Amino acid sequence: MNHQPFENWMLADQALTAEQKRQLQAHLRMCTRCTALAEVNLALHSARLVAPASGFVDRFQVRLAAQRKTQRQHNFWGFFILVITVMAVLLWLGWPLLAAVYNSPAEILSxxxxxxLALWFSLQALSEAGTVLLxxxxxxxxxxxxxxxxxxxxxxxxLWAFSIWKFARITPSRPSARSVR
Ligand SMILES: [Zn+2]
Structure with a gap:
């Protein structure tokens, strides 16, 4: 089948006369190949006409900013929970030692x-690891x-603080054992 000049007409994207349009329609009714070409042409035309909706860039930037904000919030709350838990654990561990100091200050002070000191270093290591993780x-x-x-x-x-605490409790003389005798 001869597809010319219909193929050229469609590819050139030129304005057709009424007679040319009639001939093209007649050919398209018989020819599947040129019908496919015409459909692709039509799709390309409509794609070219559809521009992004107005304000697309603005909306994209707003969404990006919101995403960054939630990201920062996640960072903040993660760090907040970490600090609170570590502080609670340290307080809980330090409480018996405070009571012991109250009973016999001089011997337990060292x-x-x-x-x-050990707690301070472990706390530093903890916060460092925390910030790196975050x-x-x-x-x-x-x-x-x-x-x-x-x-x-x-x-x-x-575990870390408990091992330090146990070690610190064993090294000095035990006031509780002496007071019993
Ligand atoms: Zn054809």
Whole structure:
């Protein structure tokens, strides 16, 4: 089948006379190949006509800003939960030592100071690890993931502080044992 000049007419995208239009329609009724070409042509034309809706860039930027804001909020709450849990654990661990200092201040003071020093260093390591984690892990993670991390940290710091506490309690002379005798 001869597809010319219909193929050229469609590809050239030129204005057709009434007679040319009639001939083209007659050919398209018989020819599937030129019908396909005409459909592709039509689709391309409508695609060219559809521009992005007005304000598309603005909406995109607003959405981006909102996404960044939630990201920052996730960061903040993750760090907040971490700090609160660690502080609660430290307070809970430090309480018996405070009571012991009240009973016999002089002997436990040195142990308490070394304990404080060790705690300070472990706390520094904890906060460093926390900030690194917060920076590295994408904040797109859901909030419950941060809670899980905070609990893992709390457990780890609990073990850490408890081992230090036990060590500090064994080294000095035991006032409780002497007071019994
Ligand atoms: Zn044809």
């Amino acid at each position: 142990a308490w100071l070394s304990y404080l 920076r590295v892990i994408p904040a797109l993670l859901p909030a419950y993931f941060w809670a899980l991390i905070a609990f893992a940290f709390a457990g780890w710091s609990l």
